Amino acid sequence: MLRLGEIPFPEVKRLDEGRRALVILPVGVVEEHGAHLPLGLDSFAAEVYAASAAPHLEEAGYEVVVAPTINYGVARAAIDFPGTLSLEPETLCSMVVEIGRSLARHGLNRLAILNGHRDKQHMKALDDAKEDLLSEKAAQVLLVGFAYDDEVTAACYREGVRQFYRSPRPDREGHGGESETSVALHSFPELVKQEIIGTLDANFDYDVEAFRNETKDYGSISGGRGYFGWPQAATATTGEKLVAVRGKNIAEVILREWGRAKT
Ligand SMILES: [Zn+2]
Numbered sequence: 001m002l003r004l005g006e007i008p009f010p011e012v013k014r015l016d017e018g019r020r021a022l023v024i025l026p027v028g029v030v031e032e033h034g035a036h037l038p039l040g041l042d043s044f045a046a047e048v049y050a051a052s053a054a055p056h057l058e059e060a061g062y063e064v065v066v067a068p069t070i071n072y073g074v075a076r077a078a079i080d081f082p083g084t085l086s087l088e089p090e091t092l093c094s095m096v097v098e099i100g101r102s103l104a105r106h107g108l109n110r111l112a113i114l115n116g117h118r119d120k121q122h123m124k125a126l127d128d129a130k131e132d133l134l135s136e137k138a139a140q141v142l143l144v145g146f147a148y149d150d151e152v153t154a155a156c157y158r159e160g161v162r163q164f165y166r167s168p169r170p171d172r173e174g175h176g177g178e179s180e181t182s183v184a185l186h187s188f189p190e191l192v193k194q195e196i197i198g199t200l201d202a203n204f205d206y207d208v209e210a211f212r213n214e215t216k217d218y219g220s221i222s223g224g225r226g227y228f229g230w231p232q233a234a235t236a237t238t239g240e241k242l243v244a245v246r247g248k249n250i251a252e253v254i255l256r257e258w259g260r261a262k263t
Helices: 009-018 041-059 089-105 120-135 150-158 178-187 208-213 236-258
Strands: 021-027 063-066 110-115 140-145
Touching: 009 021, 009 063, 021 041, 021 089, 041 063, 041 110, 041 178, 041 236, 089 110, 089 120, 110 120, 110 236, 120 140, 140 150, 140 236, 150 236, 178 236
Parallel strands: 021 063, 021 110, 110 140
Antiparallel strands: none
């Protein structure tokens, strides 16, 4: 796996000539995830899943290139929490289209946008960017991770992970809860306020419809807590399993669309 920001230009020429490059563009956001987790969690998680998916794609013959992460996105539901930042959807869409065009100009025309942030307008903006690039015939583009298409999201994140949950209410686990806390404890524990996790009570009795449909802000539906589910159920071991399974899932979704690299 190569990181585009860390290689010199002749490497990109070689990738272009090799015709087996597959670019992953991680996308996250700056958004509250409860008092125990960092604002950049979705960006970090997208990077973690990219690294976990890469070996499976390499096994299928691709040269995986991870582009620098888009750390900003659309985050209106949590905008009242200190530190949450939001772009307009059009801004995010333009960024992705322009990055995709630039990559394609250098022959890097197989692009998997790997999104770590669940927000309808954010996902729609990424889907619009994908459609724009496809209509320009600039590149082959896929949106994976949290995608606008629910089935893609389920195939990437929910397939095969249910048995890992320790929470008594896995159906109520969401933003900042067991899953995201576990991934953080495994992948970037130094950024987790581990000393307060034991004080965070379970948040199961929230308005699930309002949460899923984003009809109310996170502050009011979580009673100011900013997380949904039970962070205390999280463990680093669960995080390790979630990262492994989701990385494999994401690679499978990509390979289902594009097949193995032609050698
Ligand atoms: Zn998140």
